[in-house]
Amino acid sequence: xxxYVIMKRTFDTEEKIQIENGxxxxxxxxxxxxxxxxxxxxxxxxLKEKHGGEVTLVTVGDEDAEKQIRTGLAMGADKxxxxxxxxxxxxxxxxTQELLAAYFKDKEVDIILGGNIAVDGGSGxxxxxxxxxxxxxxxxxxxxxxxxxxxxxxxxxVEGDQEIIEVxxxxxxxxxxGLNEPRYPSLPGIMKAKxxxxxxxxxxxxxxxxxxxxxxxxTVDRYLPPEKAAGRILxxxxxxxxxxxxxxxxxxxxxI
Amino acid sequence: xxxxxxxxxxxxxxxxxxxxxxxxxxxxxxxxxxxxxGVLLGKSVSALANKMIHFGADRVITVEHDNLxxxxxxxxTQALQAVVEQENPDGILLGHTSMGKDLAPKLAxxxxxxxxxxxxxxxxxxxDVVFIRPIYSxxxxxxxxxxxxxxxxxIRPNNIPALEKDESRTGDVASLEVDVKDLQTIxxxxxxxxxxxxxxxxxxxxxxxxxxxxxxxxxxxxDELAEVLNGAVGASRGACDAEYCDYALQIGQxxxxxxxxxxxxxxxxxxxxxxxxxxxxxxxxxxxxxxxAEIFQIADYGxxxxxxxxxxxxxxxxxxxxx
Numbered sequence: 255x256x257x258y259v260i261m262k263r264t265f266d267t268e269e270k271i272q273i274e275n276g277x278x279x280x281x282x283x284x285x286x287x288x289x290x291x292x293x294x295x296x297x298x299x300x301l302k303e304k305h306g307g308e309v310t311l312v313t314v315g316d317e318d319a320e321k322q323i324r325t326g327l328a329m330g331a332d333k334x335x336x337x338x339x340x341x342x343x344x345x346x347x348x349x350t351q352e353l354l355a356a357y358f359k360d361k362e363v364d365i366i367l368g369g370n371i372a373v374d375g376g377s378g379x380x381x382x383x384x385x386x387x388x389x390x391x392x393x394x395x396x397x398x399x400x401x402x403x404x405x406x407x408x409x410x411x412v413e414g415d416q417e418i419i420e421v422x423x424x425x426x427x428x429x430x431x432g433l434n435e436p437r438y439p440s441l442p443g444i445m446k447a448k449x450x451x452x453x454x455x456x457x458x459x460x461x462x463x464x465x466x467x468x469x470x471x472x473t474v475d476r477y478l479p480p481e482k483a484a485g486r487i488l489x490x491x492x493x494x495x496x497x498x499x500x501x502x503x504x505x506x507x508x509x510i
Numbered sequence: 511x512x513x514x515x516x517x518x519x520x521x522x523x524x525x526x527x528x529x530x531x532x533x534x535x536x537x538x539x540x541x542x543x544x545x546x547x548g549v550l551l552g553k554s555v556s557a558l559a560n561k562m563i564h565f566g567a568d569r570v571i572t573v574e575h576d577n578l579x580x581x582x583x584x585x586x587t588q589a590l591q592a593v594v595e596q597e598n599p600d601g602i603l604l605g606h607t608s609m610g611k612d613l614a615p616k617l618a619x620x621x622x623x624x625x626x627x628x629x630x631x632x633x634x635x636x637x638d639v640v641f642i643r644p645i646y647s648x649x650x651x652x653x654x655x656x657x658x659x660x661x662x663x664x665i666r667p668n669n670i671p672a673l674e675k676d677e678s679r680t681g682d683v684a685s686l687e688v689d690v691k692d693l694q695t696i697x698x699x700x701x702x703x704x705x706x707x708x709x710x711x712x713x714x715x716x717x718x719x720x721x722x723x724x725x726x727x728x729x730x731x732x733d734e735l736a737e738v739l740n741g742a743v744g745a746s747r748g749a750c751d752a753e754y755c756d757y758a759l760q761i762g763q764x765x766x767x768x769x770x771x772x773x774x775x776x777x778x779x780x781x782x783x784x785x786x787x788x789x790x791x792x793x794x795x796x797x798x799x800x801x802x803a804e805i806f807q808i809a810d811y812g813x814x815x816x817x818x819x820x821x822x823x824x825x826x827x828x829x830x831x832x833x
Contacts, residue, residue: 265646267646267647267649267782267786268782271646271649271650273650278646278650344657346624347615347624347625347627348618348622348623348624348625351619373646373647373763374645374646375645376627376628376644376645376646376647377615377625377627377628378611378615378627379614379615379618379625379627380615381615382583382612382615382616382619383615383616383618383619384619385616386587386615386616386619386620387619391583391584391694391695392583392612392616393695394611394612395608395612412608412700413607413608413711413758413766414703414756414757414758414759414760414765414766415700415701415702415703415758416700416701416703417697417699417700417701418697418698418699418700418701419695419696419697419698420695420696420698421694421695421696422694430764431764432757432764468657469624469657470623470624470625470656470657470658470659471624471625471626471654471655471656471657472654472655472656472657473652473653473654474640474653474654474655475652475653476645476650476651476652476653477650477651477652477653478649478650478651479650479651479790482808482810485794485796485806485807485808485809485810485811485812486810486811486812487801487806487811487812487813487814488811488812488813492813492815492819492820492823493823495813495815495820496813496820496823496824496827497827499795499811499813499824499827500824500827500828500831501831502811503772503793503795503811504831507772507792507793507810507811509715509771509772509792509793510715510739510772510828510831510832
């Protein structure tokens with residue numbers, strides 16, 4: 255089976271975010287594999303364990319992503335591709351779609367797995383966009399996956415309800431929490447990962463011009479929400495706290 | 511300024527999701543002297559079309575087909591693409607719901623368009639619009655402009671106001687024939703976990719429980735509080751993992767993102783996973799026995815104490831005041 259995972263290096267959103275002049279300050283920040291992509295990597299490795307084949311990780315980013323790619327390889331993926339986006343102007347989800355589609359166009363693919371969203375940008379667009387561009391079926395937000403022959407049996411999370419779906423390969427799916435528990439890389443896995451192939455591609459390698467991948471939208475500013483004034487912790491007898499709270503919600507906050 | 515904006519309505523269990531009307535409200539801001547056109551896709555939807563007009567759409571286009579009886583990416587993309595080709599709009603809006611998140615990027619890819627996801631507000635001046643959307647799990651925001659092509663966006667429920675409903679508004683409802691075919695995705699079954707009642711993502715009051723609830727049976731006191739406030743009950747991941755309630759109630763980065771007017775957090779610590787799903791609520795009340803709990807950092811009002819004492823008293827007090 256030819257199994258691919260599209261993964262992204264992201265800022266760890268457990269961290270404090272600092273923004274200066276519209277730019278997120280990344281100094282000293284912790285970077286991780288996007289947590290939803292970790293589910294995708296785990297599921298890809300499980301598919302390989304069951305059906306055989308090869309797992310390839312594909313990332314769009316810069317050379318700093320090698321650390322996260324090596325972690326994915328240490329989990330059990332076989333090889334990886336880094337598509338460099340430094341020449342992409344105003345990169346947006348359209349740009350990423352075009353870069354990935356150019357990479358995949360001559361590949362034999364059974365399934366591509368990705369995360370449901372990335373915790374940094376949070377748009378969740380790239381999976382369905384890429385599937386459409388490749389002419390594949392897609393199923394987003396999956397919590398269960400079984401493949402028999404060329405048919406996938408899937409449970410999809412729909413805002414708390416579950417859809418039971420049957421769909422044909424080739425297929426792109428995006429992982430929701432609950433799909434699996436990602437494994438930790440083993441020590442031998444980490445040693446092996448250092449020698450696994452990592453191919454780096456740029457626009458020229460993909461036969462793309464800068465204008466082919468220019469974004470359709472542009473981020474013009476980023477900012478932190480205004481700092482919230484410290485909340486009021488009520489004091490006194492419990493009964494009077496309760497009546498004070500109700501009165502505040504009614505008369506001060508005016509939400510009831 | 512004069513633009514034609516399509517708003518794709520969403521119907522669930524025979525009723526509109528309110529975000530459909532919020533989309534019309536947003537389109538009215540964008541369209542200026544132009545036109546706001548409602549779009550309804552489904553097996554049998556034209557009877558509902560007038561409601562989009564009551565909420566401000568100038569006219570409505572319906573596409574009805576047996577293959578649209580439930581949402582599938584291919585079926586709805588085929589139908590919506592046909593509407594887009596007929597209407598040649600300047601913009602398209604959908605709700606940032608399970609359907610919108612799935613359909614909008616597929617259509618954007620097919621028609622080579624940009625797309626701004628999960629918009630919570632807009633700054634419109636003349637022909638220009640700046641979309642504002644949360645990033646980093648709601649810890650920050652970004653402003654986005656459209657550089658080329660369609661103004662295509664999904665909007666987060668409960669953030670952009672709908673217009674007042676006015677049943678005297680009239681407008682044309684036209685159907686478009688589309689041969690929706692070759693569906694590859696077969697939905698065998700839908701397992702409903704969500705109870706009837708108020709949709710969490712659209713509720714104006716949410717009462718939410720965490721691990722401090724200590725058991726499934728104790729969620730009853732949250733139900734009672736929510737009922738008095740005409741609200742919905744939610745939960746943290748911790749409470750769901752502990753099987754106190756169904757995952758359908760989960761609010762957070764995984765689960766639902768909510769923006770109610772009033773969010774009452776009961777016995778939950780305020781982990782980032784959860785806060786990402788509710789931090790933009792207008793007013794947050796925290797009830798927790800641990801004064802150091804992180805939820806107090808983002809709360810507008812807090813009571814430190816035993817939730818099993820506080821919640822029933824609170825329910826009684828609301829009953830009294832709202833009677």
